[in-house]
Amino acid sequence: MLNSNPLQVNNLTVAYQKKPVLNAVSFVIPSGKLIGILGPNGAGKSTLLKAVLGLIPIVDGEVKIYGGSYREQRKNVGYVPQRESVDWDFPTNALDVVMMGRYGHLGWFRRPGASERKLATECLDKVGMKDYAGRQISQLSGGQQQRVFLARALAQNANLYFMDEPFAGVDATTEKAIIQLLHDLKNQGKTVLVVHHDLSTVREYFDHVILLNGDLVAEGPTEVTFTPENLQKTYGGRLALLQDFVTVPVGTVQ
Incomplete structure (x- = not known):
């Protein structure tokens, strides 16, 4: 039974070549x-995920x-990286990619068997x-590749998922399928963090x-945190280009 909060970040600071990317970020x-x-x-969104997962070193926090630690809780964590960061020319098929999601449970020296193959097939079906x-995988379209990586994350059977721009470069049908899958995970009690760009769908x-x-500009429930004031603080002058996509509910103070 997992009684603690899924993720707690305390004063996380990350720098690339001594240039700060994340500055003392804290949230639960x-x-x-x-x-x-x-x-x-350049705000540090992907950097945040990589730092949390131990993929890059942190300066402090x-x-x-x-x-x-992530090492202790690895079996409870699933990760979908940016599609651009994956070597899609690696000679493997979709089913094998999904079965890779089981290695955290099997250990690297035990080969997947029939039960893992069955689970991977079920995840591909979903x-x-x-x-x-x-x-x-090199023969799949961008949207199909993204679905395969989502299936791999499902095969991990995690409780906490990190997804880095899962909607980038996919068609409307794939995006709809992905968001339905994410809502299904949430309805199962899972926690899902998603790096996202499209303000119109937030x-x-x-x-x-x-x-x-x-x-960290703000963090909390969407209805009280996703406000014009906080967006202005986050995007600054660039928000003018995004105003048409930001819908403000009736009664919101601007």
Whole structure:
């Protein structure tokens, strides 16, 4: 039983070549939420995920996942990286990619068996990719590749998921399928953090948001955090280009 908060970040500071990217960021994420991580390009959104997952070094601060380190809680964590960061020419098929999601449970020296293969096939079916199980990943479209990586995350059977721009470069049908899958995960009590760019869909997709621009600008329930004031603080002058996409509910003070 996981009694602690899924994610607690305390004074997290990350720098690239001595240039700060994240500055003393702190927040606590409640369980069972679908969370959007928002901010302009270069705000540190992907850096935040990588730092939490131990993929890049941190300068200062602490990350707790269900009260422990990522290493201790690895089995409870699923990750979908940016599609652009993946070597899609690697010679493997969709089913094998999904079965890789089971290695955290099996250990690296135990090969997946029939039960893992069955689970991987079921996960591909959930994302509409069962018929492509034997297809080389290099032969799939961008949206199909993204679905395969989502299936891999499902196969991990995690409680906390990190997804880095899962909607980037996919068609409307795939985006609809992805958001339905994310809501299904949330309805199962899972917690999902998603790096996201499209402000027009934030209120529809997420019930919790993190607004980031090097510093943490705001964090909390979407209805009280995703406001014009906080967006102005996050995006600054660039918000003028986005105003047409930001819907403000009736009664919101501007």
